[in-house]
Structures are given as C-alpha cells and as structure tokens.
Amino acid sequence: MARDRTAAFPVDRNDVELIQHAHPPHWKNPEPDGPYNLVVIGAGPAGLTAARDAAGLGAKVALIERNLIGGACVNVGCIPSKSVIRTARLYADMRDAESFGGDTPDRLHVDFQRAMRRMRQIRQRISRADSAARIASEGIDVFFGDARFAGPDAVIVAGKTLRFMKALVATGASASLPAIPGLAETGYLNNETVFNLTACPPRLLVIGGGPLGCEAAQAFCLLGAKVILAQRDPMFLPGEERDAAQVLSDALAREGVEVRLNTEVVAVRTAGGKKLADLLRDDDTTTISVDEIITGIGRSPNVDGLDLENAGVAYDADGIKVDDYLRTTNPRVYAAGDVCLDYKFTHIAEATARIVVQNALFLGRKRVSELIVPWCTYTDPEIAHVGLYPAQARQDGIPVKTYTVLMHDVARAVMDGEEEGFVKIHVKEGSDRILGATVVASHAGEMINAVSLAIKSGMGLHALADVIHPFPTQAQGIKMAGDAYRRTRFTSFWKRLSARWLAWSRR
Numbered sequence: 001m002a003r004d005r006t007a008a009f010p011v012d013r014n015d016v017e018l019i020q021h022a023h024p025p026h027w028k029n030p031e032p033d034g035p036y037n038l039v040v041i042g043a044g045p046a047g048l049t050a051a052r053d054a055a056g057l058g059a060k061v062a063l064i065e066r067n068l069i070g071g072a073c074v075n076v077g078c079i080p081s082k083s084v085i086r087t088a089r090l091y092a093d094m095r096d097a098e099s100f101g102g103d104t105p106d107r108l109h110v111d112f113q114r115a116m117r118r119m120r121q122i123r124q125r126i127s128r129a130d131s132a133a134r135i136a137s138e139g140i141d142v143f144f145g146d147a148r149f150a151g152p153d154a155v156i157v158a159g160k161t162l163r164f165m166k167a168l169v170a171t172g173a174s175a176s177l178p179a180i181p182g183l184a185e186t187g188y189l190n191n192e193t194v195f196n197l198t199a200c201p202p203r204l205l206v207i208g209g210g211p212l213g214c215e216a217a218q219a220f221c222l223l224g225a226k227v228i229l230a231q232r233d234p235m236f237l238p239g240e241e242r243d244a245a246q247v248l249s250d251a252l253a254r255e256g257v258e259v260r261l262n263t264e265v266v267a268v269r270t271a272g273g274k275k276l277a278d279l280l281r282d283d284d285t286t287t288i289s290v291d292e293i294i295t296g297i298g299r300s301p302n303v304d305g306l307d308l309e310n311a312g313v314a315y316d317a318d319g320i321k322v323d324d325y326l327r328t329t330n331p332r333v334y335a336a337g338d339v340c341l342d343y344k345f346t347h348i349a350e351a352t353a354r355i356v357v358q359n360a361l362f363l364g365r366k367r368v369s370e371l372i373v374p375w376c377t378y379t380d381p382e383i384a385h386v387g388l389y390p391a392q393a394r395q396d397g398i399p400v401k402t403y404t405v406l407m408h409d410v411a412r413a414v415m416d417g418e419e420e421g422f423v424k425i426h427v428k429e430g431s432d433r434i435l436g437a438t439v440v441a442s443h444a445g446e447m448i449n450a451v452s453l454a455i456k457s458g459m460g461l462h463a464l465a466d467v468i469h470p471f472p473t474q475a476q477g478i479k480m481a482g483d484a485y486r487r488t489r490f491t492s493f494w495k496r497l498s499a500r501w502l503a504w505s506r507r
C-alpha cells in the first residue's frame with residue numbers, strides 16, 4: 001500500500017471525504033491482466049487527463065498514484081490556494097466598503113478557521129469528480145502505491161508487475177528545498193503544509209516572489225498577518241513585463257505587505273519562541289522576527305525512486321528529458337506536465353497529456369512547441385500573459401508595436417472599483433498579427449482568453465476590434481486595444497480621401 005502521506009491533513013470531516021475520494025483507505029489494487037496500451041504514473045492533472053482520454057478512446061489503461069488523486073493542483077496547489085484567495089478578497093472588499101458606498105463593519109474579525117474550513121470543503125467537493133471509484137468505473141485500472149520501472153516495458157507497483165506498450169510519466173514536481181542555513185531546524189511551511197494551518201500567523205515571512213510567494217503573501221496579508229515578502233530578484237514575477245510586476249509590487253505595498261526586493265534570506269534560527277531570519281540586501285543584513293516562514297522558491301521534478309535508469313529514460317535536475325513530441329529517451333515512454341516542462345501549470349499539464357495520448361497511441365505528430373499557452377498569477381490585480389514578450393520578439397528579429405489600454409479607461413472597471421492595471425497587446429509592426437499580450441486587471445485570467453483564441457485562430461488585432469462585447473464588461477479593454485490599432489489605419493491619405501468623398505456626397 002502507499003505511504004501514509006494522506007495522514008498529513010488535519011482530519012476534519014471534509015478531509016475524511018477527500019481521502020475517501022482520492023485515496024480510499026481500503027482500496028484493493030486490481031490484478032493486472034496482459035499488457036496495457038498505456039500505464040500512467042501519477043494521477044495529477046496530466047495523468048488523469050491522459051488516462052481518461054485514452055480509456056475513452058478504448059485503450060486498456062492503468063493509472064498509478066502514490067498519494068492523493070488530483071495531484072498538487074487539487075490537494076496542495078491551485079484549488080486550496082484560490083479558495084483561500086477568494087476569502088482574502090472578501091475581507092479586502094469589506095475593509096474597502098466605504099468606497100462602494102457601504103459601511104465597513106466596526107469590528108472586522110477575520111475567522112481564519114472558517115476560511116480554511118471553506119477551503120477544505122471546496123477541495124473535497126472538487127475531488128469528487130476524480131474519485132478513485134469514479135475513475136475505475138470508467139474502465140481504468142487504478143493502483144495505489146509507489147511506481148518504479150522494472151525494465152523498458154514494465155512498471156512495478158505494490159508488488160505487482162504491469163507490462164505496457166506505452167507508458168506516461170506524469171509524476172509532477174514538489175517544492176524545492178531551500179538551501180538556507182538553519183531553515184530546516186527552525187521549521188517552515190511550503191505548499192504541502194501551509195494549507196494545514198489552523199491559525200493565521202501574526203508575523204509571516206514569505207521567501208520567494210514568484211507566483212506562489214506573491215499569491216500567498218497577499219492572501220495572508222488580507223487575512224490579517226503582518227507579511228514580509230523577500231525576493232532575491234529586483235522584481236516580482238521575474239518573467240513578466242516590468243510594468244506588470246511594478247503594478248503588483250505597488251498593490252502589495254499599499255495593502256501592507258513589507259516588500260523586500262533584491263533581498264536574499266541567508267540564515268534562519270530560533271530565539272525566544274520566534275523565528276529570526278537574516279535578510280541580505282546589497283551588503284546590508286537586517287534581522288527580522290516572525291512566527292512562521294513560507295517558502296515559494298520553485299519546484300523540483302519528482303523523479304526519485306522511479307528507477308528511470310531501468311527503463312533507459314534520461315533525466316537531470318530539471319526533470320525528464322523529452323523531445324518536442326514528449327518522447328523520452330525510451331521510445332515506449334513519454335512524459336507530460338511538471339515532471340518535464342519548464343512551465344509548471346495545470347492547463348499545460350493537461351494539454352501535454354493530450355499530446356501524449358495522440359502521439360503514443362495513435363501515431364500522432366503533435367508538438368509541444370505548437371501550443372499557445374496563457375498563464376495567470378491570481379493576485380489582485382491578476383497578471384496574465386500569452387504569447388511572446390516584446391523582448392523575446394525583438395530577439396527573434398521581429399519588430400514590435402504595442403497597443404495599450406489602461407483599465408481606468410474601461411467603464412466597467414471604473415464601476416467595479418477595479419481600475420488598476422492595463423491591457424497590452426503586442427503586434428508585429430506594420431501588421432495586425434498578434435504576437436502576445438499582457439493583461440493586468442482584477443479578472444485578467446478571464447480576459448486573456450480572447451487574445452489566446454485570436455492567436456490560436458490566426459485572428460488579427462483588427463478583427464478582434466470587430467468582436468462585439470456586451471457593455472459594460474471589463475473584457476471591453478481587449479476590444480479597446482483593437483480599436484486603438486484600427487485608428488492607426490486612418491492614415492492622412494485615407495482621411496483626405498474619405499473627407500473628399502463625404503464632401504462630394506453633400507453636394
């Protein structure tokens with residue numbers, strides 16, 4: 001049977017339900033009978049998608065999970081984090097009630113335990129759709145246990161050998177271990193443990209200003225913690241456009257997060273029941289005292305214990321090596337999701353799993369490089385991006401022209417009191433070919449989809465301006481960027497020509 005990692009949850013009724021769905025305690029692994037078309041290792045978003053799609057197309061499929069079905073996303077990632085963020089936003093709105101013509105409650109008490117209970121309730125509800133029983137009822141052989149390769153065409157799990165025609169490694173990634181002296185001894189939280197908190201830490205240090213650190217810092221700050229956010233780089237979300245990161249930095253600071261950029265946490269220790277952290281910036285070290293520390297310094301692929309060498313599957317510290325078709329160095333074995341990709345997101349894990357099903361089982365030639373992939377950091381405002389950044393385009397020798405709309409010019413954003421941010425759409429100069437876009441807005445994650453659709457379907461910015469949006473919506477900002485492009489088409493030549501035509505029509 002699998003290791004008892006499930007016991008890590010603080011067991012309330014919701015967690016009991018979750019475990020019942022995602023790793024039923026009395027589950028009996030089936031008896032493998034003959035080779036499988038596809039053996040999938042890992043039941044996170046990548047593994048679940050591949051197993052279900054393949055079984056739906058008639059393949060004989062085995063799915064192996066050592067911990068909880070749903071993987072990082074459902075159990076310790078997207079679902080719990082966005083559920084907590086929603087409650088944090090509620091408190092932010094309550095504090096801001098007066099600017100909406102309401103009254104801020106006199107004694108605003110944050111009920112952290114209720115917020116976490118709501119999160120656990122949502123998590124167990126969402127896990128129902130992917131329960132072991134449900135997956136098994138779809139004709140998939142579900143095994144619980146640690147999978148490892150016994151050879152180029154065999155996997156062993158819980159003492160049973162599963163032979164395969166093709167296999168998919170979808171084992172995901174785990175929080176990288178910070179190499180900060182004293183941190184392990186002092187104790188810290190990461191995404192696997194932070195959702196077990198039952199009280200909001202009064203003072204909290206968040207290490208790392210990537211998506212995880214920024215989302216966590218803002219949420220805990222809005223839930224009442226005094227948060228210090230230390231980021232080694234000169235800006236948050238280092239991959240994003242500089243002005244997007246700046247808007248976020250300003251928003252965090254305004255809400256009360258103590259922003260420490262260019263800052264590295266170099267040592268941690270305990271004193272008088274507190275955690276002391278040494279923060280190094282330039283050549284200055286300051287020591288801060290906190291109650292808890294959360295790390296969000298990146299994720300490392302789950303490759304240990306898989307005995308990949310037995311299958312001739314090459315890997316290194318960045319994960320399993322795959323080609324553009326997601327084949328590993330063993331032609332029978334594919335990989336998808338966090339275990340092999342630089343971009344670690346649920347929707348990419350799912351999209352790459354679909355590629356594997358086509359390529360591995362149906363002689364497909366789908367390439368990862370063909371995917372149009374947006375992503376979004378769910379802070380307030382949200383930061384979403386798709387396609388190329390201007391710097392990348394210029395590096396490829398593509399001249400770039402950018403059309404920008406500020407959210408304070410979008411009527412619905414003004415009405416909603418959500419004026420912060422912008423829509424930026426980058427096109428190839430001299431054309432309306434969309435290269436990429438960054439949206440910074442309260443609902444940027446929803447808005448970016450129109451641009452992804454346009455890029456995917458080869459629709460230019462001119463055509464995007466012709467798409468009629470219901471009024472008033474914040475997504476109008478996308479259309480307004482299209483309108484800005486269209487106005488540039490009114491060159492002085494066309495203006496003169498149309499003025500002449502109109503003058504003639506008045507005769």
Ligand SMILES: Cc1cc2nc3c(=O)[nH]c(=O)nc-3n(C[C@H](O)[C@H](O)[C@H](O)COP(=O)(O)OP(=O)(O)OC[C@H]3O[C@@H](n4cnc5c(N)ncnc54)[C@H](O)[C@@H]3O)c2cc1C
Nearest residue numbers: 042044045046066071072073077147172337338344345346
């Ligand atoms: C706090 C946080 C918030 C996030 N928020 C978002 C978000 O808002 N949007 C977004 O797109 N992404 C988000 N992500 C990223 C997202 O969770 C991952 O990209 C996604 O879960 C990757 O899916 P996967 O299937 O590749 O791997 P995982 O979800 O990691 O699943 C892999 C599974 O494999 C199992 N496994 C590993 N080794 C073995 C083995 N040897 N045998 C059997 N089973 C094994 C694991 O137990 C796990 O269940 C977030 C991540 C974190 C940490």
Ligand SMILES: NC(=O)c1ccc[n+]([C@@H]2O[C@H](COP(=O)([O-])OP(=O)(O)OC[C@H]3O[C@@H](n4cnc5c(N)ncnc54)[C@H](O)[C@@H]3O)[C@@H](O)[C@H]2O)c1
Nearest residue numbers: 208209210211212213231232264265296297298344376377
């Ligand atoms: N909204 C989302 O889609 C979402 C949310 C959370 C996480 N995720 C995924 O999870 C993955 C992990 O996110 P993450 O934020 O942990 O990783 P990350 O690699 O994106 O960012 C980590 C940041 O921590 C900084 N850092 C590292 N060591 C440090 C130190 N000692 N002191 C100070 N700063 C330090 C790095 O400079 C870096 O900017 C990402 O790949 C992301 O795709 C996605």
